[in-house]
Amino acid sequence: MNVLLIDDKGSPYLLDTIRCLCNDKGMNIFVVSFERKPYFNTIPYSKHVNKYIYLTAIDEKDKVNKIIEFVKEWKIDTILPIKHRGYQLFSKYREEFNGSPLPPIPNRNDFETISDKWLLAQWLEKHSFASPxxxxxxxxxxxxxxxxxxxxxxxxFKDNRIKLLHDINEAMEYIENTDFVSENFIFQEHIQGDDIDISLLAKDGEIIAYTIQQGLVREAFSFATGIEFVADAQLLAQTKAIIHDLNWSGIAHLDFIHQKESNSYYLIDFNPRMWSTLIGSLYAGVNFPLLMLKTAKNEKIEYKGYIETSFYLAKPALLHFRKELIHKRKLTSLKNSSWNYIIKDPLPEIMKGFGKVISIFNRSTKKEPPPA
Known part of the structure; x- marks a missing residue:
């Protein structure tokens, strides 16, 4: 099968998507990127990538036309966007791709609603779903x-992250800063509780497949790098209601906060794209990219659930492995980690490390400008 992947600003989820797809035999992977990377791009070094091309198109319409040309030239069976801009392009120009093999894609209005945190908050309140x-x-x-x-x-945003404001003066500093664009942000209640997420694929408001996971290793306001797959009937029921009312089609990763005192689940984010622990879902038994290909071809989906297990991304897996050695515990961290897939396709990580060494060397040898 020939699959065309749309790279979005060097999405970190692209390599995991490739490895998920190539867990199934007979995949030929083609990748087009919207722009050249400002860093050392290691994706072309994956043994699974047949061809990687940078688009020279300038505007969106040109990008659409170029992608359609590649579909015909490379005899593409299915197209898969990876991150936000890719899904935005396909939801906006879905009629232009009429006849092209696409997985479930949200309509433009739904996509814009859940991509904008302010519009999402209003939609959740209107439909009586718990949210901050x-x-x-x-x-x-x-x-x-x-x-x-x-x-x-x-x-x-790429360069803007969530900030926790502890006092009014701190908030005023942002508002009064001349470089701060207030329309690009919202104030939101800080809900205390346990992080729990659900990853899913849906079509016409019905969930086709899902995994539920809790964070084991997570930095503040960032994605989890270690997770535990769990069952949670209440969270699943609430998610099904949201997906149904939204009539959602496509991939999604929903972040919730669970307050044990009230036994309430607050939806804090709805991501219409691949996610950081996508390869963990594969380890637990659900290959979301492959399921997307099957839905694109109208093949029958046999969802058999997932294994309740832990999973770690590469760096935290090494840290936990070290602790297991020191405390003489059972060695499981590397087994339950992305290292299972890295060792089968190691060159991207090797080249990434090489790129970091070169970057450090260049910074250390960079001469300071002479004094004026």
Missing amino acids: KSYPVAIANIKKLNLPFLLKPRWD
Whole structure:
């Protein structure tokens, strides 16, 4: 099968998608990228990538036309976007791709609603789903929230992350900063509780496959690098209701906070793209990229559930392996990790390490400009 993947700003989820697909035999992987990377791109070094091309198109329409040309030239069976911009392009120009083999893709209105944290908050409130209180960034709205509260980007920005504001003065500093664009952010209630996520593939408001996972290793306001796959009937029921009311089609990763005192699940984020622990879902028994290919070809999906197990990405797996050695525990961290897939396709990681060494060397040898 010939599969075309759409690389989006060097998405870190691209390599995991490739490895998920090539867990099934007979895959030929073609990749097109929207732009050249400002760093050393290691994806072309994967043994699974048949061809990697940078698009020279400037505007969206040109990109669409180029992709359609590649579909015909390479005899592509299915196209898979990876991250936000790819899905945005296909949801916006889905009619242009009429006849091209696509997995479930959300319609443009749904995609824009859940991609914008402010629109998502309004939609959740309107449909009576539990979510943190959210407000536009304005001085008048500061007093509506208990301290501390969050300053959250409305969209999936590359260089802007969630910030926890502990006092009013801290919030005022952002608002009064001339470089700060308040329309790009929201204030949001800081919900305390346990992180729990659900990853899923849906079509016309019905969930086809899913995994539920809790974070074992996670930095504040970032993705988990170690997870535990669990069963949670209440979370699943609430997610099914959200997906049904939204009539969602496509891949998604939903982040929740579970408050044990009230036994409530608050939806804090809805990501319409691949996710950081995608390869972990494969380890647990659910190959989401492969299921997307099957839905694109209208093949029957036999979802058999998933294994309740732990899983670690590469770096935390090494740290936990070290602890297991020191404390003479059972050695499981490397087995339950992305190293299972890295050792089968190691060159991208090797070249990534090589690129870091070159970058450090270049910085260390860079001469300081002479004094004026």
